[in-house]
Amino acid sequence: MSNxxxxxxxxxxxxxxxxxxxxxxxxxxxxxxxxGLLMGPSFSQILTREAVGTLEFFSEIALGLILFSxxxxxxxxxxxxxxxxTTLLTLYVGLGTAVAVFTTLLVxxxxxxxxxxxxxxxxxxxxxxxxxxxxxxxxxxPLTETVYNIVALNNVVCLVGFGLATFAVRSFSGTESGLAxxxxxxxxALLLVWSNVGSVALGxxxxxxxxxxxxxxxxxxxxxxxxxxxxxxxxxxxxxxGVSSPIASIALGATLINLAPQSKNLFxxxxxxxxxxxxxxxxxxxxxxxxxSLLLIGLSGIGYTLARIAGKMIGAWVGARRLGSPLVVRRxxxxxxxxHAGVAVGLAIQSQSIFPLYAEVIAAVILGSVxxxxxxxxxxxxxxILRAGEAREEHPGAFQSL
Amino acid sequence: xxxxxxxxxxxxxKRNLRSARYHIAIFLSAAAILVAGGIWRGGxxxxxxxxxxxxxxxxxxxxxxxxxxxxxxxxDSIQSTMIKAAATIxxxxxxxxxxxxxxxxxxxxxxxxxxEQDSPPPASARLSxxxxxxxxxxxxxxxxxxxxxxxxxxxxLKFVDGTVVEGKVVAADTQEFVGLVKASSLPQGVxxxxxxxxxxxxxxxxxxxxxxxxxxxxxxxxxxxLESIRLGGGDRxxxxxxxxxxxxxxxxxxxxxEGRLAGMYATPPDAPAFVVPIGRALAIANxxxxxxxNPQSWIGIELQELSEDLRQYFGMQTGALVVQVMPNSPAxxxxxxxxxxxxxxxxxxxGSASELTAAINSKPPGATVQLSVRRGLLSLTMxxxxxxxxxxxxxxxxxxxxxVLKIKETAQxxxxxxxxxxxxxxxxxxxxxxxxxxxxxRSIRRSAEFIQLIRALPADRPRLxxxxxxxxxxxxxxxxxxxxx
Numbered sequence: 031m032s033n034x035x036x037x038x039x040x041x042x043x044x045x046x047x048x049x050x051x052x053x054x055x056x057x058x059x060x061x062x063x064x065x066g067l068l069m070g071p072s073f074s075q076i077l078t079r080e081a082v083g084t085l086e087f088f089s090e091i092a093l094g095l096i097l098f099s100x101x102x103x104x105x106x107x108x109x110x111x112x113x114x115x116t117t118l119l120t121l122y123v124g125l126g127t128a129v130a131v132f133t134t135l136l137v138x139x140x141x142x143x144x145x146x147x148x149x150x151x152x153x154x155x156x157x158x159x160x161x162x163x164x165x166x167x168x169x170x171x172p173l174t175e176t177v178y179n180i181v182a183l184n185n186v187v188c189l190v191g192f193g194l195a196t197f198a199v200r201s202f203s204g205t206e207s208g209l210a211x212x213x214x215x216x217x218x219a220l221l222l223v224w225s226n227v228g229s230v231a232l233g234x235x236x237x238x239x240x241x242x243x244x245x246x247x248x249x250x251x252x253x254x255x256x257x258x259x260x261x262x263x264x265x266x267x268x269x270x271x272g273v274s275s276p277i278a279s280i281a282l283g284a285t286l287i288n289l290a291p292q293s294k295n296l297f298x299x300x301x302x303x304x305x306x307x308x309x310x311x312x313x314x315x316x317x318x319x320x321x322x323s324l325l326l327i328g329l330s331g332i333g334y335t336l337a338r339i340a341g342k343m344i345g346a347w348v349g350a351r352r353l354g355s356p357l358v359v360r361r362x363x364x365x366x367x368x369x370h371a372g373v374a375v376g377l378a379i380q381s382q383s384i385f386p387l388y389a390e391v392i393a394a395v396i397l398g399s400v401x402x403x404x405x406x407x408x409x410x411x412x413x414x415i416l417r418a419g420e421a422r423e424e425h426p427g428a429f430q431s432l
Numbered sequence: 433x434x435x436x437x438x439x440x441x442x443x444x445x446k447r448n449l450r451s452a453r454y455h456i457a458i459f460l461s462a463a464a465i466l467v468a469g470g471i472w473r474g475g476x477x478x479x480x481x482x483x484x485x486x487x488x489x490x491x492x493x494x495x496x497x498x499x500x501x502x503x504x505x506x507x508d509s510i511q512s513t514m515i516k517a518a519a520t521i522x523x524x525x526x527x528x529x530x531x532x533x534x535x536x537x538x539x540x541x542x543x544x545x546x547x548e549q550d551s552p553p554p555a556s557a558r559l560s561x562x563x564x565x566x567x568x569x570x571x572x573x574x575x576x577x578x579x580x581x582x583x584x585x586x587x588x589l590k591f592v593d594g595t596v597v598e599g600k601v602v603a604a605d606t607q608e609f610v611g612l613v614k615a616s617s618l619p620q621g622v623x624x625x626x627x628x629x630x631x632x633x634x635x636x637x638x639x640x641x642x643x644x645x646x647x648x649x650x651x652x653x654x655x656x657x658l659e660s661i662r663l664g665g666g667d668r669x670x671x672x673x674x675x676x677x678x679x680x681x682x683x684x685x686x687x688x689x690e691g692r693l694a695g696m697y698a699t700p701p702d703a704p705a706f707v708v709p710i711g712r713a714l715a716i717a718n719x720x721x722x723x724x725x726n727p728q729s730w731i732g733i734e735l736q737e738l739s740e741d742l743r744q745y746f747g748m749q750t751g752a753l754v755v756q757v758m759p760n761s762p763a764x765x766x767x768x769x770x771x772x773x774x775x776x777x778x779x780x781x782x783g784s785a786s787e788l789t790a791a792i793n794s795k796p797p798g799a800t801v802q803l804s805v806r807r808g809l810l811s812l813t814m815x816x817x818x819x820x821x822x823x824x825x826x827x828x829x830x831x832x833x834x835x836v837l838k839i840k841e842t843a844q845x846x847x848x849x850x851x852x853x854x855x856x857x858x859x860x861x862x863x864x865x866x867x868x869x870x871x872x873x874r875s876i877r878r879s880a881e882f883i884q885l886i887r888a889l890p891a892d893r894p895r896l897x898x899x900x901x902x903x904x905x906x907x908x909x910x911x912x913x914x915x916x917x
Binding site: 221224227228230231232234235238270271272273289 | 455458461463466469470473
């Protein structure tokens with residue numbers, strides 16, 4: 031089957047699946063995900079492994095777009111107002127997650143290395159799933175705002191945490207010692223700094239270009255072309271440079287919003303044009319995973335999933351209390367941050383190449399729990415914002431709004 | 433009033449300037465970080481994991497790069513060694529040539545010390561005007577390549593002084609690719625080479641002088657670098673050189689810069705040429721000496737070793753598979769047929785095809801041999817009387833028919849489209865769709881090569897076709913002239 035028709039089917043079936051699942055008040059993205067699972071190699075094989083590989087391109091764009099739009103929250107006004115609280119809250123949530131998962135897995139697997147690596151991978155929250163649920167529910171309020179803020183910063187915390195964990199495992203259980211170990215560690219440290227600083231620098235440089243050029247572009251449609259072009263260049267260059275493309279995309283959005291505050295409506299326009307990409311993103315994410323990986327999940331996987339949710343809730347609760355955040359944030363923040371995907375799988379693959387010894391356990395746990403979390407994450411997020419009373423679900427009919 | 437505006441304007445300008453500087457600073461530092469990082473890491477993530485062949489190529493390049501680094505003194509030493517080698521060891525290097533009008537190489541003693549080999553040993557090899565050999569001792573034993581098998585049981589040896597003597601092929605080990613020839617006599621004053629170099633003394637990166645003797649009797653010398661040493665099973669070590677050699681160096685000597693004999697050069701027909709370290713070659717030669725010599729008798733069967741899948745198919749662990757029975761041969765008279773498996777000879781178990789060949793060859797002509805044969809579910813016992821070697825060979829190609837082959841080109845090589853006449857087709861077991869992979873050890877990729885080769889071969893010389901049918905590879909020996917319409 032040609033890829034064109036496959037993409038067509040992805041879109042139509044995703045919409046159908048999303049609508050079906052909305053009937054039982056579950057977020058659309060879960061429907062997309064299920065459609066992917068059904069279309070993918072585990073079931074009907076409409077989406078073959080090769081097709082998934084080819085269409086991966088769309089996922090890249092979708093992820094870049096959503097992260098780019100998250101960048102908005104890094105405008106200086108917002109940062110001055112909420113920067114300190116956000117940073118600390120992110121750290122609390124991250125630390126809570128890492129500690130909870132670490133202790134649980136230390137007990138379950140008996141290997142501190144696996145526990146530490148998984149503990150830091152657990153910090154990751156899928157920004158795209160979380161944000162799309164918020165968007166779908168049209169939510170507004172202190173919880174929504176906090177979630178936006180945290181999701182943006184969380185990736186950085188996760189990457190740094192994972193980097194440090196890699197360090198620790200290398201230093202205490204690696205095969206190298208003495209000078210060789212120092213060399214390896216120095217190189218790792220440099221790589222860690224580079225993947226963070228480099229991606230921010232990439233976002234800034236291209237953000238300047240985007241802002242300068244964008245201020246000379248008259249038409250809205252042209253601005254869209256320019257933005258998409260620069261965004262793709264950002265993602266592509268991030269891969270080439272070996273830096274984090276999510277962070278670079280956020281940095282691009284952040285740079286743009288600070289240099290050209292009037293670009294805020296650009297983000298709104300983008301939000302109206304990109305849903306097809308997100309549909310493809312989730313269908314592909316579903317097609318990627320195999321139901322059989324659920325069988326692999328085992329006791330450690332279940333422990334990981336539960337400890338991760340518990341850790342997020344405890345971290346959020348303690349942090350929000352200490353920082354004097356509103357009650358809704360204290361109660362529901364942890365629950366909104368359960369969605370788990372992309373970056374986690376990436377880190378699992380990365381640890382596979384660095385620590386082949388632990389790779390099997392890590393991969394099984396992550397692949398299994400990502401499958402679970404892709405489903406329960408959005409459900410929990412929606413549940414939380416409904417309970418927090420921040421959802422405003424009434425949408426105008428599509429043709430009405432025209 | 434106007435003054436305040438002016439002052440305000442100035443501060444705004446200053447602020448703008450400061451802010452511009454500030455932006456430029458941010459932009460430039462970010463760009464600087466990117467450039468630095470890009471130089472450091474750029475492209476590294478996207479780079480595919482290097483394939484093994486790429487790594488090996490890189491390594492190979494590195495090693496051959498060593499050639500540039502020869503110092504003048506090394507060069508002098510190499511030059512003087514080459515002269516010395518040509519003068520001394522050169523005396524022990526002989527040309528090994530086929531005797532004119534020699535009978536078929538078909539029934540030459542094959543010897544292999546690996547009994548569990550999966551494929552039948554290549555009974556014949558590359559067609560070459562001649563190979564080289566190294567005189568081992570004053571008894572007249574000459575070390576050479578296993579390619580010597582293609583010349584038949586008798587060869588002629590040409591020495592440095594132009595003397596030509598006759599020799600007989602003792603045996604050859606087609607796994608290690610070492611052959612042994614015994615000269616009927618040696619000319620006066622042959623100098624034996626220095627055999628003291630141990631197998632473990634071979635070093636990668638070492639210069640080796642290849643010395644062989646061309647059929648005309650002239651010296652053939654070339655310089656090469658020992659690129660790699662590969663460990664085989666047991667104490668087996670193979671050396672690989674950086675450059676190909678002239679065909680006549682096959683079986684020739686490799687001399688190190690100290691003038692010692694380092695090894696023998698072997699050129700298998702379908703594998704890269706390699707160096708058999710001299711210590712190893714001597715050990716093999718000693719084994720070959722104990723193999724019963726000159727094939728005396730013949731019953732007219734062609735055999736194939738049982739590969740793992742054949743063993744499973746027939747449900748037998750040992751035995752020799754009969755590929756072909758020559759018409760009018762003793763075996764045919766006794767009732768042996770293709771696809772029979774010979775289990776026992778004279779009540780003794782047959783371990784492998786080469787064992788059976790050796791057993792038959794060592795019988796005196798006219799002896800009665802009892803063969804126990806498995807044919808499908810039947811177990812048969814038949815007696816056959818061995819015939820003298822040369823006579824029986826002459827019999828087989830007497831019927832004068834020629835094999836007619838129609839060939840078509842395929843991606844895998846020339847394939848048989850039609851084969852005839854029917855009696856020959858049935859006897860040889862060739863089928864349309866069979867792909868011809870090699871003829872007399874020379875591998876073939878295109879129909880044109882095949883036709884050229886068939887036309888170039890003298891009509892009376894037997895041909896050994898390597899045939900691929902599906903996943904299976906096997907050999908078919910053809911005595912008859914081959915015509916390609």
